[in-house]
Amino acid sequence: MDEIVDYELFEVPPRWLFLRVETADGTVGWGEPVVEGRSRTVRAAVEELMDGYLVGEPVAPIEDHWQTMYRGGFYRGGPVLMSAIAGIDQALWDLKGKRLGAPVYELLGGAARDRVRVYQWIGGDRPSEAADEARQKVEAGFSALKMNATEELERVDDPSTVDDAVSRLRSVREAVGDDVDVVVDFHGRASKPMAKRLVAALEPYDPMFVEEPVLPEHNDALPDIAAHTTVPIATGERMYSRWEFKEVFEDGAVDVVQPDLSHAGGITEVKKIASMAEAYDVAMAPHCPLGPIALAACVQVDACTPNALIQEQSLNIHYNETTDVLDYLADPSVFEYRDGYVSIPDGPGLGIEIDEAYVREQAEKTVDWHNPIWRHGDGSVAEW
CATH class of the missing domain: 3.30.390.10 (Enolase-like, N-terminal domain)
Structure with missing residues (x-):
């Protein structure tokens, strides 16, 4: 039946x-x-x-x-x-x-780990002084943080823009010390020349990895960018199938891939992408600034994937101003973070129970989220 x-x-x-x-x-x-x-x-x-x-x-x-x-x-x-x-x-x-x-992880071969490491966002779309927030997240138990590198960038921007990005990362590094990992997200905002300058300038403060240094349509620039740094390079949130990921595996420039379980074909496809990555000695850190179902799917795949590195999650992220991840769960404790990790849910299926009555109540509200449209000083459209 x-x-x-x-x-x-x-x-x-x-x-x-x-x-x-x-x-x-x-x-x-x-x-x-x-x-x-x-x-x-x-x-x-x-x-x-x-x-x-x-x-x-x-x-x-x-x-x-x-x-x-x-x-x-x-x-x-x-x-x-x-x-x-x-x-x-x-x-x-x-x-x-x-x-x-x-x-689900049992149906995919069984657990390869007991728990999954997670990172916590600090700052917002327009990153400002993030040191205090970073310190608070570490005090709350997180051992890995993620922050945006810059605001909008010109194709070739001025030295102060690079200095500002360096200053932000330096302040976070000084606030949390060397025992905490800090991911720096370029968000595809940088052109190739700016990505090269920024990655080199940020390297002294040891980012865990730099994310999406250029847009995926410019992935052919990644080997050149990687040649300018020893910082690991990550990309993949805007790549949707194993055939797209195949190209970055073959050029050897990427160290971490970030398929999104709600964008890249789901559990079936991302498990295949992860296995391809393993064959190329590439780690996986699934992208997930989304809701509880997407996160549950990510954790199920992480659980049975040997090369899973760390998991993004959106609790208290700057997008979630009205409703957050745990609000839709009948039992929010399933995503209780301890010492920077989340336990692997052992319930059947995705391991979560959705509060259906709350979903139906919230679905009565008007939802009309769109990302902002940013513009340069001359009025042309900037990458968000």
């Missing part, structure tokens, strides 16, 4: 889209298919896939469902389709785990 009979989609604050899938015996699985700022577009894609392929089908053959959703359309890939597939895939794994009474 594992035939899929119904599904619902819920747009909820602050900027998430939840998918509820139900089978004939009443079992419910949850997924998080979303492109931040494009939730309505992804909603339409999910509806096309569910109505066109999956309603009426059994849950069990997840790999075949993935192949059908991906290869069943002549035009493939991209953020919208892969995010729709990702959320559906998460829900299918949640259902399968619940039907078999096992967490």
